[in-house]
Amino acid sequence: MTTPLFRVRDRRGRVLAAGMLALSLAACGSGGASGDGGPTTITFSYLWSGPEAQALEKIIAEFNASQRKIVVKGVSSPDTQKQLASMASAGGAFDISDNFGSNVGAWAAKGVLEPLDEYMSKDGFDTADIVPAALKQMTYEGKTYSLPVATHSFQLLYNKKLLAEAGLKEPPKTTEGWAAAIAKLTKVDGDGNLVQLGLGNPESNSTFTTMGYQFGGDWYDTAGRPTPAAPGNLAALRFYTDNVTGKYGVDKVRKFTSGFGEYASPQNPFYIGKVAMVVDGEWQARFIGDNAPKLDWDVAPLPHPAGRPELAGTTQLTASTLFIPRNSKRKAQAWEFMKFLMGKKAMAEFTFALANLPSRLSLLDDAKYDGIPRFDPWLKALKSPNVKVLASMPYSQEYTTDLTAGFDQVTRAATAPDQAMRSVAEKAAGYAK
Structure with missing residues (x-):
């Protein structure tokens, strides 16, 4: 959160599903x-x-x-x-x-x-x-x-073996290099079906909000008002569509990702080599040791645009x-x-x-x-100095819900990033006052 998008079990292992245990x-x-x-x-x-x-x-x-x-x-x-x-x-x-x-x-x-x-x-x-x-x-x-x-916080995790096989000597440092690495690390079979993705976990709110910061965006202004359509946020969403769903086909991406195993399990797609790079949190240092001890992996700072060196070290x-x-x-x-x-x-x-x-x-x-x-x-x-945090406002949960819906539209290619975030901004105008 934030805000991370929590499933039945969130990324830090907390079970948050309602009704599991009652406070009596x-x-x-x-x-x-x-x-x-x-x-x-x-x-x-x-x-x-x-x-x-x-x-x-x-x-x-x-x-x-x-x-x-x-x-x-x-x-x-x-x-x-x-x-x-x-x-x-x-x-x-x-x-x-x-x-x-x-x-x-x-x-x-x-x-x-x-x-x-x-x-x-x-x-x-x-x-x-x-x-x-x-x-x-x-x-x-x-x-x-x-x-x-x-x-x-969030950093770039990468499979060292897969990068070496793709001829990459080091993880990308710029978003331009990131795009090139995603292309080299994405594989399709003879029928055009994906068998390996260069960049995974786009279904999580935290991935997209973090990427927005990487591209110089922000999800709130200095007064705490939502800014979903900020230029950097849109650049991040376009980066994903340009280099993943738009390039390889949303139907093929969704077909491939539908077979992914549970996040906190040995079947996590990053653990088994189906995904070469992910934006993820520090708890993975323990999760990987528990679930995939033989995985040859490492972690690097998140890439930033080549023309924006002041964004180096950005994280959420x-x-x-x-x-x-x-x-x-x-x-x-x-x-x-x-x-x-x-x-x-x-x-x-x-x-x-x-x-x-x-x-x-x-x-x-x-x-x-x-x-x-x-x-x-x-x-x-x-x-x-580039540690970013989402504002905590009375309407933050409502905003998160609307962002989740907007991000889902983008990943399904139902709506272009600009249109999806403008729609969120219109909704936010009603609760940001």
């Missing part, structure tokens, strides 16, 4: 101080599950052991609809939770998030160490409503955030736990376990991340 008072507990003056119990309801939840529970245990005033009870509940319903009720089921930076504006506008500025000011919590682009998404109308416990950032619901009865205790999670030790431990990027600038050179293969390019990317 019985499961989460109402917390509170014990009758004998003992510690206050707070509930941390988080979206992570599986190995990610296990890593988080370890950090929760460390916090509980570090002091005697607060006991945190962790509950894995990967259902954002239940999460929001609890926050809108008179008595919530949890005291701290996580979500994505793209939702901060919408949820703050609903009045369901607790502003954090007074807590930060009182404790001298310094945000200077937070990646600026990530912090930008945490605020709404001058107040801070969330903090980024992890960040995510998304954030996993922590927040306190407005209806929590134990906000002070929740803040103490949030500070612990935002500390260097806990953040490094957590992001390393998930192969996510830290939000603290001081952790980007931490030797701990040397243990994740090919992770350094993503870490270095967060130091770039």
